[in-house]
Every structure is written in structure tokens, then in C-alpha cells.
Amino acid sequence: MYNLIGAGLIVIGAGIGLGQIGGKAMEGIARQPEATGKIQTAMIIIAALLEGLAFGALFLGK
Amino acid sequence: MKVAQKTIKFLLIAVIALFSTTSFASESDKKHDNQNDGGRINTKEEVEAYILHHIKDSHDFSLFSYTSDEGERKHIGFPLPVILWSSEGLVTFMSSEFHHNDDGHVIVEKKGLKFAKIHSKIYELDKGAASLSFDETHHATNAHKTLDFSITKSVVGILLIGTLLLFWFSRLAKQYKTKQIPTGFARVLEPLVLYVRDEIARPNIGEKHYRRFTGYLLTVFFFIWVLNLAGLTPLGFNVTGQLAVTGCLAIFTLVIYTVSGNKDYWMHMIWMPGVPALIRPVLAIIELAGALIIKPFSLLVRLFANISAGHIVVMSLIAIMFTLKESLGVVGATGLSLVLSFFITLIEVLVAFLQAYIFTMLSALFIGMAVAEPEHH
Numbered sequence: 001m002y003n004l005i006g007a008g009l010i011v012i013g014a015g016i017g018l019g020q021i022g023g024k025a026m027e028g029i030a031r032q033p034e035a036t037g038k039i040q041t042a043m044i045i046i047a048a049l050l051e052g053l054a055f056g057a058l059f060l061g062k
Numbered sequence: 063m064k065v066a067q068k069t070i071k072f073l074l075i076a077v078i079a080l081f082s083t084t085s086f087a088s089e090s091d092k093k094h095d096n097q098n099d100g101g102r103i104n105t106k107e108e109v110e111a112y113i114l115h116h117i118k119d120s121h122d123f124s125l126f127s128y129t130s131d132e133g134e135r136k137h138i139g140f141p142l143p144v145i146l147w148s149s150e151g152l153v154t155f156m157s158s159e160f161h162h163n164d165d166g167h168v169i170v171e172k173k174g175l176k177f178a179k180i181h182s183k184i185y186e187l188d189k190g191a192a193s194l195s196f197d198e199t200h201h202a203t204n205a206h207k208t209l210d211f212s213i214t215k216s217v218v219g220i221l222l223i224g225t226l227l228l229f230w231f232s233r234l235a236k237q238y239k240t241k242q243i244p245t246g247f248a249r250v251l252e253p254l255v256l257y258v259r260d261e262i263a264r265p266n267i268g269e270k271h272y273r274r275f276t277g278y279l280l281t282v283f284f285f286i287w288v289l290n291l292a293g294l295t296p297l298g299f300n301v302t303g304q305l306a307v308t309g310c311l312a313i314f315t316l317v318i319y320t321v322s323g324n325k326d327y328w329m330h331m332i333w334m335p336g337v338p339a340l341i342r343p344v345l346a347i348i349e350l351a352g353a354l355i356i357k358p359f360s361l362l363v364r365l366f367a368n369i370s371a372g373h374i375v376v377m378s379l380i381a382i383m384f385t386l387k388e389s390l391g392v393v394g395a396t397g398l399s400l401v402l403s404f405f406i407t408l409i410e411v412l413v414a415f416l417q418a419y420i421f422t423m424l425s426a427l428f429i430g431m432a433v434a435e436p437e438h439h
Contacts, residue, residue, distance in 0.1 A: 055367035
């Protein structure tokens with residue numbers, strides 16, 4: 001039961017984080033469309049790091 | 063021009079083949095359901111057990127199974143060799159001797175030793191024990207695990223895909239010796255190789271050192287990508303969803319960036335310049351833990367969790383046709399499950415590429431950190 005609540009909290013946190021990353025990247029691209037490639041690469045790396053953290057937490061909490 | 067057309071045709075056929083195979087998988091499940099109407103697989107527990115069994119590695123290669131009209135359970139597939147290092151030395155036999163039993167009731171006797179299989183793990187029974195006995199938590203009390211070097215389903219997958227990659231890329235390499243541009247399927251591979259070199263290796267590792275590591279990055283990229291795609295076919299490989307496999311890949315990256323780290327990298331890790339001396343040991347602990355434990359751990363868990371989660375989602379959506387049959391009717395449940403599983407499979411094709419890309423990208427990034435040249439101001 002508690003691990004399910006924990007899993008929900010992890011997903012909420014990861015969702016907020018991913019939203020921030022995606023939203024800010026969008027803003028960045030809108031301001032400087034010529035930097036799209038660089039922003040996308042950085043965005044994917046940071047999203048991957050966040051995802052690793054979230055999966056790690058889910059994995060440990062299982 | 064002619065060759066380009068051929069390549070496009072081949073790609074189209076490949077794409078069509080990929081989707082027809084996945085829909086074939088759902089169709090065979092449908093047939094399965096009709097034969098089993100009101101029978102075994104309609105319960106939630108059975109679906110759950112099936113998914114958990116699929117996620118794990120197994121000792122035989124079973125494509126599908128069904129119950130015949132006589133009520134007999136039939137398995138379609140082929141057995142794989144079991145290779146054990148037991149207390150009496152090497153023991154080998156085919157996995158068909160377990161007769162698809164997975165709860166330890168079938169005992170195989172070899173070299174005077176008895177073996178039983180419980181949840182895809184092979185146990186060696188203690189001397190004098192005739193059958194397995196379990197305690198309350200369903201752990202075997204009179205048996206122990208042996209060193210298992212079996213050719214399991216995942217090992218078959220690795221060998222198969224490894225041979226395929228070796229064939230593809232040795233042909234691509236050979237073609238550069240005789241002609242200016244590659245022909246045939248090699249034309250599909252060339253831009254991918256260039257992509258990994260120019261977009262992943264070169265910007266992350268740096269102009270001076272990237273050549274040394276491009277080989278490893280290419281190997282890891284294509285290995286993960288092709289295995290991820292193989293996991294989406296009805297062959298049912300879940301190789302990149304095995305902790306052992308992803309752990310091994312992460313350890314490769316760990317060893318490479320640890321061994322090739324230059325003096326500057328170690329200096330920054332162990333005795334960080336430019337901060338007060340009291341803080342340096344604290345930073346050293348954090349840096350060492352980050353480089354030796356957290357980086358490889360995040361690599362291995364990300365790949366494992368993504369691929370396993372993807373498999374679970376696809377199979378759960380296919381299972382909708384059994385679990386929602388009562389409330390939606392046969393046609394409704396099947397249609398819903400077909401539509402959902404089709405689109406989630408499309409997403410999984412993207413995820414298969416993305417995970418290979420991210421693993422390679424982060425490996426390149428970590429290697430790049432280790433070999434970065436110091437900037438003198």
C-alpha cells in the first residue's frame with residue numbers, strides 16, 4: 001500500500017520535472033529557432049537523467 | 063537510381079513485415095482465446111503470471127502454447143541446451159526434459175544428481191532427497207542453485223543478433239575496399255554509422271579522442287537498438303530488459319571511462335583544485351560515488367526499466383481482450399485491445415531507438431568527461 005503511494009509521488013515529481021524540461025526547451029526554441037538542435041540534445045540528456053532517477057526510485061521501492 | 067529504389071522497397075517490406083508480425087501475435091492470441099473459451103487464461107492472475115513469465119529469461123524457446131481439444135497443453139517452440147556446473151562437475155541436457163514444468167515437480171536425473179526447475183531457475187537437490195519440499199514462503203528447503211551457463215532464450219537472442227550485426231557490418235566494411243559508395247542494405251547502415259559518429263561521438267568526446275571510442279559506441283548503439291526491435295517481434299526476446307545484460311553494458315562503459323580517464327580527470331575527482339582543503343575529502347567521496355556507482359547504475363536501470371515497462375504495457379493491452387471480454391463483448395474488447403496495442407507498439411518502436419540513443423549518448427558524455435583536455439587560462 002505505502003509503496004503504491006510512494007510510486008505515485010515519484011511519478012508526480014517526475015511529471016513536474018519533465019514538464020519543466022519540455023516547457024523550457026519549447027520556450028528556448030521559440031526564442032532561438034536556430035539553436036533547436038543543441039536545445040533538443042540537452043533536453044533529451046536531462047530528461048534521461050531525470051528518468052533514470054525516477055526509475056531508480058521505483059525500482060528500489062518495488 | 064535503381065539501387066535507391068531497391069533500398070526503399072526493402073525498407074517498405076521491412077516495415078510491413080514488422081507490423082504484420084505484431085498483428086500476427088495478437089491474432090494467435092485471439093485464436094488461443096476461442097479455443098479456451100471460459101477456460102484457463104481468462105483470469106487476471108493468469109495474465110499477470112504470463113506477463114511476469116515473459117519478462118524473465120527462460121530455458122526454452124516457446125513461441126506460443128495452447129490447449130488441444132483433448133485438454134492437453136501443447137507448446138510450440140524448441141528446447142535449448144542446459145549447461146550446469148554442479149557439485150559433480152559439468153552437467154548438460156536439453157531443457158525439454160523438464161516438460162515445460164516450472165514449479166519443481168519434474169525431476170531430471172543426471173550423473174546421480176537430481177535437478178528441478180522453479181520459476182525459470184534450476185536447482186540441484188541435496189543428496190538423498192527424492193522430491194522438493196518448500197517452506198511457507200515457497201522457497202525450496204532441500205535444494206540449492208548451481209552455476210548456470212545454459213544457452214537461455216536471451217543468450218540465443220544475443221548470439222542471433224550478434225551474428226546478424228557481424229554479417230551486416232563486415233559486409234559494409236568490405237564494400238569500401240572495392241567501391242566508392244556502398245550498395246544494397248549497406249546503404250541503410252551507412253547514414254546510421256555516420257550519425258553515431260558525427261552526432262554522438264564527435265561533439266561529446268571531442269575532436270582529438272573520438273576515434274578511439276567510436277567503435278565501442280557503434281557496437282553498443284546497434285546492439286541495443288536491434289535487440290530492442292527484436293523484442294517487439296513475436297519471438298518474444300526481452301534481452302535488453304534483463305538486469306544482467308544491461309548491467310554488463312553499463313560495466314563496459316564504466317571500465318572504459320575509468321581506464322581512459324586522464325590525470326586531470328582523477329585530479330578533479332580525488333583532490334578537487336580550487337576549493338578549501340576541508341571540503342576536498344567530502345567532494346572526493348561524492349565524486350567517486352557518482353563516477354563509480356551512480357553513473358553505471360543509472361545507465362543500467364534506465365534501459366532495463368524502459369524496455370521491461372514497454373513489454374509489460376504492450377502485453378497488458380493485448381490482455382484487454384481477455385480481461386474486458388465480459389463488459390465489452392468479444393468484438394469490442396478485441397477491437398479496443400488491437401487499436402491500443404497497435405499504437406503503443408508504434409511508440410515502442412520510437413522508444414527502442416531512443417533508449418539506444420540515450421545509452422550511447424550518455425556513454426559518450428561520460429567518456430568525454432574522462433578524456434577532456436584541461437583548458438589553460
